[in-house]
Amino acid sequence: MMDMAFEAILGQERLIENLKKALNRQQISHAYLLEGEKGLGKRKVAYEIAKGICCRGEEKRPCNECTSCKKLQHGNHPEVKWLQEETSIKIESIRQIQKNLQMKPYEGSKKVYIICDAEKMTIQAQNALLKTLEEPPEYATILLLTTNAVGLLPTITSRCQRLKLLPVSMEKIQNYLVGEKGITLEEAKVMAAFSNGAIGKALQLMEDEAFKNRRKETIRMTRDIMDKNTIQLLETMNFFNQEKDNIEEILEIMMGWYRDLLIYKDTKKKEYTINIDEIQEIFYQADKLILKNIKEMILIIERTKNNFRSNVNFQLNLEVMLLDLKQKAKI
Numbered sequence: 001m002m003d004m005a006f007e008a009i010l011g012q013e014r015l016i017e018n019l020k021k022a023l024n025r026q027q028i029s030h031a032y033l034l035e036g037e038k039g040l041g042k043r044k045v046a047y048e049i050a051k052g053i054c055c056r057g058e059e060k061r062p063c064n065e066c067t068s069c070k071k072l073q074h075g076n077h078p079e080v081k082w083l084q085e086e087t088s089i090k091i092e093s094i095r096q097i098q099k100n101l102q103m104k105p106y107e108g109s110k111k112v113y114i115i116c117d118a119e120k121m122t123i124q125a126q127n128a129l130l131k132t133l134e135e136p137p138e139y140a141t142i143l144l145l146t147t148n149a150v151g152l153l154p155t156i157t158s159r160c161q162r163l164k165l166l167p168v169s170m171e172k173i174q175n176y177l178v179g180e181k182g183i184t185l186e187e188a189k190v191m192a193a194f195s196n197g198a199i200g201k202a203l204q205l206m207e208d209e210a211f212k213n214r215r216k217e218t219i220r221m222t223r224d225i226m227d228k229n230t231i232q233l234l235e236t237m238n239f240f241n242q243e244k245d246n247i248e249e250i251l252e253i254m255m256g257w258y259r260d261l262l263i264y265k266d267t268k269k270k271e272y273t274i275n276i277d278e279i280q281e282i283f284y285q286a287d288k289l290i291l292k293n294i295k296e297m298i299l300i301i302e303r304t305k306n307n308f309r310s311n312v313n314f315q316l317n318l319e320v321m322l323l324d325l326k327q328k329a330k331i
């Protein structure tokens with residue numbers, strides 16, 4: 001029978017395997033730092049660690065059978081607490097945890113605190129937490145979850161056992177989406193490509209009709225850049241203005257698109273393209289554009305992206321981009 005003690009978390013199998021071994025040997029650290037991009041499953045891993053720590057099973061931890069495991073599954077375990085703040089994590093929240101920690105666990109023998117987005121802790125909050133990390137009560141474990149460990153004091157990170165969640169390969173995500181979610185390989189390939197190796201992001205995109213429409217519109221626009229005259233093309237600004245909040249994503253989609261054209265033009269192999277569901281359009285555009293110009297178009301989009309970081313005018317930046325792209329798309 002399959003070992004279900006630790007539910008598989010896609011792509012994090014090795015990390016889970018090592019944790020499982022440690023838990024079964026009762027080697028529990030007082031503090032863990034879980035690092036990784038959004039959508040890789042940090043919360044899921046944290047949940048499994050908490051379950052394993054609190055489990056009362058004799059052999060495999062977590063057993064998923066004991067009262068502790070059951071309570072966690074139902075989200076009402078009194079000794080496992082999550083701290084999540086919208087904005088910054090202030091010293092008061094850490095003090096609350098410390099106060100709580102002084103009371104011995106009355107259920108089971110462990111207490112687990114999970115601090116989400118730990119980089120949001122203010123310096124004061126981090127310094128307060130440091131005291132707990134230096135002298136933790138026997139029964140306590142603190143899990144810090146972060147996308148950016150650089151935002152934490154070195155004195156904090158050095159006291160934690162660091163666990164890195166790595167991005168998952170595109171192939172693995174594709175296979176998962178096809179196998180578990182029943183979508184077509186074409187669609188799975190697109191979602192995997194835009195997920196940056198995060199299964200959570202891929203799953204979210206799959207349900208995101210707005211994203212799908214945005215992508216279609218963006219690809220249509222690349223055709224307009226070839227076919228329309230300058231005045232018509234500038235009407236595209238309506239689309240940009242409507243999608244102002246998503247401009248970064250749109251530019252990413254454009255980069256991916258011209259990357260596909262470049263690769264197809266160079267290799268004549270469609271299996272390397274991301275936008276495989278638009279392969280006819282890739283054939284068409286790759287055939288009409290010059291290789292050297294496609295490279296320059298990618299640089300134009302890159303430059304536009306960078307310009308936004310230095311607060312240039314939204315309208316102007318994009319108009320210049322469209323006109324520059326049009327220059328390179330002249331057939």
Ligand SMILES: [Zn+2]
Binds near residue numbers: 056063066067068069
């Ligand atoms: Zn258990």
